[in-house]
Amino acid sequence: MREESPIRYDEDRECWDVFRYDDVQAVLQNAEEFSSERPLTAQGENETGGMALETMLNTDPPRHDELRKVVDDPFKPGAVKHLAPHIQDITNEYIDAVVDDGEMDIIADLATPLPVTVIAELIGVPADDREQFKQWSDTIVEGPGAATVSAETVREEQLQAQAEMATYFTDLIEQRQEDPRDDLISKVIHAEVEGATLSEGETLGFLALLLIAGNITTTNLITNAVRCFATLPDGIESVRDAASLELAIEEVLRYQSPIQAVSRIAATDTQLGDHDVKAGDRVVAWNGSANHDGDQFDDPDTFVPDRSPNQHLAFGSGIHFCLGAHLARLEARTALSTLFDRFETMQVSETELQPVGSSFLYGVQELPVQ
Numbered sequence: 001m002r003e004e005s006p007i008r009y010d011e012d013r014e015c016w017d018v019f020r021y022d023d024v025q026a027v028l029q030n031a032e033e034f035s036s037e038r039p040l041t042a043q044g045e046n047e048t049g050g051m052a053l054e055t056m057l058n059t060d061p062p063r064h065d066e067l068r069k070v071v072d073d074p075f076k077p078g079a080v081k082h083l084a085p086h087i088q089d090i091t092n093e094y095i096d097a098v099v100d101d102g103e104m105d106i107i108a109d110l111a112t113p114l115p116v117t118v119i120a121e122l123i124g125v126p127a128d129d130r131e132q133f134k135q136w137s138d139t140i141v142e143g144p145g146a147a148t149v150s151a152e153t154v155r156e157e158q159l160q161a162q163a164e165m166a167t168y169f170t171d172l173i174e175q176r177q178e179d180p181r182d183d184l185i186s187k188v189i190h191a192e193v194e195g196a197t198l199s200e201g202e203t204l205g206f207l208a209l210l211l212i213a214g215n216i217t218t219t220n221l222i223t224n225a226v227r228c229f230a231t232l233p234d235g236i237e238s239v240r241d242a243a244s245l246e247l248a249i250e251e252v253l254r255y256q257s258p259i260q261a262v263s264r265i266a267a268t269d270t271q272l273g274d275h276d277v278k279a280g281d282r283v284v285a286w287n288g289s290a291n292h293d294g295d296q297f298d299d300p301d302t303f304v305p306d307r308s309p310n311q312h313l314a315f316g317s318g319i320h321f322c323l324g325a326h327l328a329r330l331e332a333r334t335a336l337s338t339l340f341d342r343f344e345t346m347q348v349s350e351t352e353l354q355p356v357g358s359s360f361l362y363g364v365q366e367l368p369v370q
């Protein structure tokens with residue numbers, strides 16, 4: 001696609017597709033012409049699927065910037081660094097629970113529960129409810145999972161999951177209004193944006209976004225890393241030390257980007273390359289494709305664990321650049337280095353792997369290793 005039709009209009013999906021690095025970056029960095037503000041109706045459109053709540057992800061400046069400021073601090077590198085020992089404890093606990101068998105499913109036993117637990121704790125959600133969150137979050141992002149159900153059923157289930165999550169949060173918000181704690185829920189409830197507290201929709205949107213955005217994405221990053229490392233001639237040996245692992249995780253993000261595309265709406269009549277784009281047209285920026293663009297990366301279709309520099313677009317670009325990037329990297333580093341300590345080698349059987357049920361996400365459903 002990058003060669004033959006780097007920018008094209010897809011009549012069936014009624015949207016523009018943008019595939020090349022420079023074009024994807026240009027779209028993402030131009031929030032004035034390519035807006036994030038839109039009615040989210042199509043399922044799987046981005047990280048939050050069809051989530052119709054107001055969030056920083058689907059607002060433009062100045063509202064976007066004000067909303068992002070409310071929760072920016074806890075996700076900055078310095079603040080995230082303080083979470084390292086606790087993330088290590090949680091990781092040890094999950095691995096200890098299974099490793100005696102000499103075999104584990106990386107997804108079910110570690111890569112899924114780890115990010116859910118970490119973000120649920122930061123938000124202030126009781127850990128006992130995290131299995132329920134996982135289900136809501138997966139349904140909203142991917143649909144119910146069964147390939148046989150109709151698009152209408154998928155949509156209904158997504159809406160139901162959103163409604164259940166909203167009810168759950170409404171109760172929790174009431175509790176924190178009476179009894180504030182040192183958590184993100186209390187921070188969001190008491191935040192003032194342009195002199196006013198957030199609307200109920202914005203508060204709910206905040207919490208749902210934080211909970212959903214980092215789960216399946218980080219799960220897929222950890223899993224994709226295990227798969228990529230298993231293909232290296234020396235297996236995990238070449239990525240064991242901390243510096244090598246850090247570079248290798250960036251390469252996984254580039255090579256198998258957990259989020260493959262993000263979408264925008266043209267705010268005005270504008271140009272994409274030689275094409276005239278009309279105000280209101282949907283534009284899908286394929287960052288997963290951009291990350292394989294040979295004009296930007298040497299040997300783009302080879303996994304090069306020590307690739308440097310590596311200016312990939314896996315976390316997006318511009319004002320919506322992933323809020324949780326530092327947290328996701330820390331979780332992945334912790335999970336992978338701990339796995340390396342416990343497993344001398346890691347064997348993965350690629351033949352039986354099933355992809356996750358969305359073309360906007362890159363990952364598999366189960367990953368047994370031994």
Ligand code: HEM
Pocket residue numbers: 028036046047056057058068119209210213214215217218221257258259262263313314315316317319320321322323324325327328
């Ligand atoms: C935004 C990817 C983990 C929270 C984004 C965007 C991408 C992305 C591509 C840009 C969306 C756009 O431009 O429309 C990823 C990947 C992750 C990850 C690949 C894991 C490997 C996380 C985590 C959190 C998080 C752990 C937890 C808080 C967010 C939020 C936004 C966002 C709140 C919206 C930022 C804004 O609109 O200003 N992420 N993400 N993400 N991500 Fe992540």
